[in-house]
Amino acid sequence: MSDSNTSDFTNPSTFILLGIPGLQRAHVWIAIPFCTMYAITILGNFTILFIVKREPSLHEPMYYFLCMLAITDLVLSTSILPKMLSIFWFNSREIDFSACFTQMYFINYFAAMESGIFVAMAFDRYVAICNPLRHSTILTKRVVVKIGLALVLRGCLLILPYPLLASRWPYCKTNIIPHTYCKHISVVNLACADVSASSYYSLFVTLFVQSMDVFFIAVSYIPILRAIYSLPTKDARVKTFGTCGTHLCVFFASYIPVLFSSVMHRIDNAMPLYLLILMANVYILVPPTLHPIIYGVRTKQIRDRLLSLFTHKKA
Template identity: 65%
Template sequence: MSDFNTTDLTNPSTFILLGIPGLEAAHGWISIPFCIMYFIDILGNFAILFIVKREPSLHEPMYYFLCMLSTSDLILSTSTMPKTLSIFWFNIGEINFNACLTQMFFIHCFLAMGSGIFVAMALDRYVAICDPLRHSMVLTNPVVAKIGLAVALRSSILALPTPFLARWWPYCRANIISHTHCEHMAVVKLACADTRISSYYGLSAAFLVTGLDVIFIALSYSQILRAVFSLPTKDSQIKTFGTCGSHLCSILAFYIPALFSFITHRFGHNVPLLFHVLLANTYLLVPPMLNPIIYGVRTRQIRHRLLHLFAPKET
């Protein structure tokens, strides 16, 4: 393997994922919380999809967007976790070059898709609170479908250049990636060329997606807060704004790890590599796990349906 790792390569047939550098001896123990979180992610998001499908009262724009988010979360976590667990359990770090680039695309695409869905959910909350009488006329099923399609197209188009640029570079260094998955810059750093285009594009795409989405969400909530504070009583203000609670919690769970990941990658040059890897895995695994929990606990219709499923009333 050492000869292969230092051979001149144009496109390596495989990369070797090391897992979490410096903690290889603890991979077995680390896999336990990873596996538990992934199991909760799978179970929770499938439960959301099942409940919304089976419950006619939940056939509304907010829950359609929630189903889109659950589907996106399932694909995002499943694109990385099976391979990560195979590294932890069986020390199988080999990944085909094309599979590595495909994984890279899925990560970037569905992260961007999750961000776009949060914008769509913010739009739903804006219309529901600021113009409730027209909510059903504005956000019809065809409009919701078009919004979902637009989010998917935007995410795919912005994510597609990332693996294509990575494939373009010649690779003549070691094919070992000190990571649990094919993280964009961890792969590109192995190239023996000036890869600033990849770096600049990744940074620009992140700003274009996350930056614009956060601005749109902030604008929506500024109008929502104006509408809430114009209500006559404190109880009505709390009750109305309470309908945004689940959405706000999910936004924080999604964007805060993203912010920390961005800061440590760009400015944390003295931060240990294992911290970067753990933070990247947290960003990919924790929000998909938390979203169904947040909506299950805070959304009355989903909570009651869950209780009905797992603790049916005796007749």
């Protein structure tokens, strides 16, 4: 009888996303700040794309990479928020088996893309500050396109094993996922099999992608800071550092929540589950909200174009 029930339950057609266990009564209210962040993400990143497309003077490598980041942030947020809001507001907790693994792929793929874009931005700042006379010849449009394609290919190759491995495991324990989205580790932990292959590969990708990208960014900024420090005047140093300060702000806005969430998961025995799930949402959803704000406030070219756009409309 037990074997029959287990056999019937293996690989269910749907999973059930619980949302935030322990805070179900507050789901309606928790959804409000998340919905607000999503609206800011949509408005801010589409504004960045619109301004860069409209202004020929912004057709430079720095802004091409910024557009890549904006598109990545839009897709990353959209892969999570609509389903999350349907859970919080309409109690629509079911997600199709294949849709769950598709969501898993999109989340991890575009997170890897975002990390790679930060490396590309750091390389752009390195060339602009350390080899300014060769910037236009090194980072041509063709080179930028190749970098973009390399990031796309890297993401595909690294992340595709996530859903391929996870979808092969038999799921006969339960189909209830105590989360707001199909997080990789939360899904594979439901399998009634040895999932060490998925766990080890996930750890490898995390260490390889994030650690290597942080390493390359750090290596890029060592000669950048040396070049800035060697400038003759304080004003020149401040002005030059300002050109890469925005990139650093965006980088830290993305990696600090990830680092904080990782530390919390390492001490998960002392952390309530709802806090871990909230942090898992924050480190994915907050950076796409902050990125267009940071670039809009700190980048003079974008700020001026945005102000002129509104001034022109009022006139």
